[in-house]
Amino acid sequence: MMYDVDDDILRLIYTSTDMSTAVCLRKSDGHFQTFPYNDPSLNAFEDNVRLLNPAIAVKLSSAAIRASVSTLPLYEQKIPVGEGTNIQVLQFLEELPSVQRDQCAAFIREDSCLIVWEDKVDLVIDLCKDLEARVVQNLRQYEHVTTVPGNDQKNVEVFHGQKMEISDDFVLENGSRQSCRPVALLAPIYNGIAAAFAIYFVSTGIKTLLQEYARDGETLRFALCSTIPFTICIGLFFCTQMILGLAMLFGPTSQYQKNSLYYSAIKPPPNPDTDRNLPHITIQMSVYRESLEKTIEPTISSIKKAMKTYARQGGSSSIFICDDGLSTLGEEDIAKRIAFYAMHDIGWVARPPHSTSPDGFKRPGQFKKASNLNYGLALSMKLEKHLDELYKYGETDSTTGESLEERALKSAIEEMYNESGNQYTPWASNAKNLTIGEIILLVDADTVIPEDCFRDAAREMAESPEVAIIQHESGVLQVAHHYFENGIAHFTRRINQTISLGCANGEVSPFVGHNAFLRWSAIQDVSFFDIPACMTSQIGVRKYWSESHVSEDFDMALRLLNKGYVVRWATYAQGGFKEGVSLTLIDEVARWQKYAYGCNELLFNPLVRWPVSGPISKRIRNFVWSNVPVHYKLNVLAYMFSYYGIAASGLISIFNYLFLGLSPSVDGFYHKSFEVLLACLFVFPALGNASLIILEWRIGRRSLLMGALDQLQWIVFFLLFFGGITFHVSAAILAHLFSYKMTWTSTSKEVRGTTCWKEVARAIKCFWYSFLISGVFVIVVIVMNSNTVPVEWRISAKDWAGVVPVAAVAGCSILMPLVLNPWILKLVY
Template identity: 50%
Template sequence: MTAVTIQNSDYDLWDAWLHKIYENTQQDNWFMPSQDTASTGVAIRVDSGFFRLFPYENRSLIPFEAAVRRLNPVVAVKIRSAAVHAAIRKIGATDDSLYLDQNTRIQILQSMDQLPQAEKDQCGAFIRDENAVVLWSYALEGMIPLCREFEEKLIKHIWRTRAIGRKQTPSLASSLNSSQTREEVLPELNEKEAEEQSNEDESKTEKPSPKDNWWGWKLKPRNGAAVNADPEKGTPGKREERKLVLIGPMYAGLGAALAACTFLLLSYVLRFPLTRASDFMSSGIRVLLEEYALDGSMTRFALLATLPVIYCVSIFFCLQLIGNICLVLGPVAQYHENSMYYSAIKPAPNPEIDNNLPHITIQMPVYKESLEQTISLSVFSVKRAMQTYARGTSAIFICDDGMQCIPETDQNERIAFYANHNIGWVARPPHSSSPEGFKRAGKFKKASNMNYGLQLSLKLEKFLAQLEAQGAQDNGDDYLEDQAMRMAQEEMYEESGKKWKPRCANGKSLRVGEIILIIDSDTVVPEDCFRDAAREMGESPDVAIIQHESDVMQVAHHYFENGITHFTRRINKCISLGCANGEVAPFVGHNAFLRWSAVQDAAFIDPADGRRKQWSEANVSEDFDLALRLLLKGYTLRWATYSEGGFKEGVSLTVVDELARWQKYAYGCNEIIFNPLIKWWRHGPISPQLRGFVWSKAPLHYKIGMMSYGIAAACFGSIMNYLLLGLSFQIDQFYLHSFEILLACTAVFPGIGNVGYTLLEYRLGHRNMAGALLENLRWIPFFLFFFGGLSIHLSTALLAHLFSYDMTWGSTGKEVERSSFWIEVPRIWERFKLSFIICFACIAMMIIFTTDVVPFGWQIEGWNYALVIPLSLVVGCHILLPIVLNPWLMIFSY
């Protein structure tokens, strides 16, 4: 139903906004004939399906109101100005868009009736038959800045294309370059701006190349744009061939050799703990040979059966040792260059790709996060990026696992929000524990959530093809995609035995494009990321995933979040350097662009239900599983840093959430490497995934790096070391004491690790040396308690997998939850009860073994620091972990 707004002297806030927006966007009405300004105005949504118009009681705005109501933005403005008239006069009869600049494309509609079919995320459309433009916004406060920006770009476009005749087709090239062809004849509109632009261009071209030493100890980024393309003309230069960097494989080889046999002579002569700890296997074999020469006993050689386990544990230590040394002495020039697995420089403009940009789907799995504090902020960030993707199309696809698990009022708020922002969404039924209830597969439900949404999308495509083949047409607001969506919905309902029907809406946005950007619900994306991804995917058909380095989006700013933020940034920087060195890029499951055709190519038939799926529901680490399947199919994974921290992700806000993340990682790694115990008698201990990975064509250095883990053994190893040595059992010298390992780990991780990372930041030009050193040193106590207190918690995850115990994880908390001392104390006991019991039992054991309660020969003296310190450190860190790393108990901030 259409209506005009009746004037009423009882004004409210909506009237205030109407007057304000009209006053700031319709200044040209003072200079235009009254017949041209009569049908201009502002429409604001005051309720679902109801808009208020200004000027009031203006019947000529009825078509505008009807079209805007179907488009459903928050606010819309209709403008008829001299600039709009001038722009429309230049438009050809068959043109469907006008490029104001390289990043701004405005669609052209024949009449106001076509406005509901406009590309909503462009937030603007010329109306040809009315010589008008309609601009709209999904944020009330963004309307006036949007109009001002449009007006400024329109004026510049008109002046830039002043040499183009009337009705000539305004192509992108002519729009951008016409001023260059006529600059000798016509002066610039803004001479100051032109002079500044000229100076900027000169500074770019005259910038000297950085000094390149033979070893590149400190090297600043190169300006790669000038190498790859001519940014003035927007034409591509010679396509850059991606080289294969072999620095990473060399480091991996050195680490593997060090773990096996290097430093043998030095270890024998010096007997230095660090050297001996880094020479695990060769040192142990040498000891066995020396003992055999003395007593001739062959029994001790049975200990050689432990060498594969020792090698897998020691290789991580050795890789870190080599890596930290190379942070100081190795080359870093490759950090600023593109290579096979790494992108440091944005792809150059490519007219062939830029004129045929693919559709991009932004897939966001959500659960019970707050709409206002989390989901909406991510959506607004994505929509800003969608608006800059001017020559391509994009849509948001939300897999909402919380929709049917939250109160009805919250459901309605989400549905209205999704509808207002043109978001497609799919929601499956809630998980039920009853035998006949709906089951959300997987221990971590994210994979099955995305599979469910993609399954409906694929069915939608099937039915859409059938409708198009039958010649079906849109029926008003009932588009073909929505009809196909309902058919897909019914088919899934039939397949479930008419038990569970998926909830979904907005079929157009549920269609998956050629490229998928997968993000979490607490994410910020850079505004210009879509075009870069399209160009890179277009230039590299073998690339299946472009994983972007992420910065951190902080919300709480307490010391725990600050510490995890520092750790996350440090890990990401090291991954970036590793990929620049030639390591295979990881896929972390979010802030990554995926090629949809590659994901479908790597899909598999799930034996659990016989359906074809893209994400593994049987693995906790579904991202690693997908990456492995893509690698085995011959695709390339790439790590990108040219967004320069534009991608931001949330981190854990509590130690409980962070421990859950580590447990999930440990469980996922264990299930990839080992079978559960119950399967050992039939399939052996090694999982089929690992066997397939080891014998695959994946790079050898990638295999070496993937098989090195060992944190979870710390607690068990310390207790065993305390008892075996303290009770004076006859232990072969092959056994390496915990204290020696402790000294070696202290030297490598907090010692060489911090020095190496400090110098890396300095060498990359990211920080000065003093600031980097201070930043790294001040977090050592934080990481002492954190990593020292991980072992028991990770051991529970490993044992849960080994003994087939059902362990599940939910999504990480995204919002700050205020708490207090009295709330946290009971929570700490409830959540850390097991680790407290084990630790206090260990303390009691150490005390008892120092007293006369046990026979003298069995006593373990407290002064025996080599036995007491390792176990005391592990026990103390586990007890203090939930206390000192809880901001609501220890209120202080760095």
């Protein structure tokens, strides 16, 4: 007999587990090899494993396993293997193909054995040993069961190193829990004070105008009052950050350790009623052209671990991928992806590629994620409609083995093909996993999730029926570990920490579009029927995500809040959810441009529509007059206006240089505004860093020294970054105002091979206009300070109030693309 690597694997697994009686390995699709060889008694085992189709399956038998199965009452369908986790029990081996696959294990009564399977061969040995240890431990617990009277023991959680008691709201007779969470009121107070400060700063300028008018009677200066609304708007975000910084230094901290309406610091307690009827959870992922091996496969591996845990807790889940890149790949890559999806039991939908021809298929939206998700959900809804019709007429699975779900999927695909004018056929497979559960976990292609998070989400959704979204605080999934990714990772962590602090104070949670659990019924409740003006084939199509907004996640949150739902921020996963960050400066600048474009899109109409619709968009008018909390309106508007502050900094510095240098006199009102600008530029970064360092020390998260080292090492990095992106944010805002369509694809998820010279060429291509503007003003500053300019027109370099801001912006804009690119700075050839 010829031996190969597979034989070595079979023998290794067989000998590594003391209780193995058989090992079955998939050598290729539909072909399995079983060890020990030539044993007719294992034919049934191999046949049923082939139908289940895992990468590896092991049949285990030991005294503990036999005792667990033999002592189990006939009515029991599961055996506990740990707190809150169970393994299913089958009567016969022939039931294996219809088993709940995500549990990766099943007891067989007839053979008194345990079948364990895995989709990764290298994980099966540890899985077998872990399950055997759990079975033994479970038997020992039954031998030493004791009953402790009383029920006054309280659950304890840990938050940043501090222990906290879980206080149950109230428990009903059937064991279910009802949420009765308080509303934290610190955020309304902080936002109100911030708004008052913004108004106060502007009022000092008005006071100056009145004083000057009293002296000279000049009324023309009151034209400067036209700038007041813009000054208040731009200053609101910075005033908010100033008050939040002071609150972190001197304010209360107990709210960070408590649950409130918009914030979950403590995971929900066990709920017997919910735990007996755990809902189905659909993990929905949008995919483009990411690497299968480097990006998609690690994400799926993380998700499968969570699915396994949830299955053993009594729940069910499935993966639904909306693959926008599949139809754009080569044949070999398409085959690899489809085979990967089939191997991991993944349901997937792929739409045709975008076509520029007039009659070609169009993927709507400037950022295609929303239309990608809508396309997948539309096919899913059609599938469920046809499936209901099959059930209604009493249809059953065909004798050829085709399930009702597959028949419904064929009908749904045909319906979408007919709706496209018999031109475009969607690709889809694995119909049973294309239906949507009660809860959706929305993730990106580069994501890691905790192994035990599904049941917590189910409990919290059951506990709080008003909650539509549970947005989890995310850690950072790093792949490159160079200084640019490290800096952006630090910034991402800090932003998430700041959001957590705000939500604990009573801010309404943001929805960031990934690592969030969504209540499917709520998403359906706020869906709408889109009627595009130029796409007659799309009239009356039900949409869940807005394809006309770049910030589709923010639009979703607004619709939910207007309907009375709650969006909640959760931190009890303790960083178990992780997201990828930008690996290159170009990707990060594009991300900021997308956010700026989206904010301007929500606030203003394009200039061409101003004569008809006015400057202010209908969406923001509806938001301002909606019934959402006033402090949330202030916070959202302050966030949006922050992009205008960044965009205006470059233009204002240029105007400031020319105005202060050439104007014969400067009104006192302007000086007051400039003082506010300087305070925003220089004081708040110092306060922001200091307040976060001290707060982390106050709540016991880290020492002052470690916090200071972590924060201060990145100051220069972010001075360069935020000083250098001003023209790019301005470009995005102006692009929307002038109806210039900017488009974005998904950011790069893998480290690519490159060189210094390629990156220099790429930097020139992407940042040419900021180089040009900055270079011109460097020359202007030099020339205006030289003897070639008449004295009366000369602007001295000693005039720091005018020169320093424009020099800082120009210097940062020139240096940022060079210094913040690791390949350029390190001269990588």
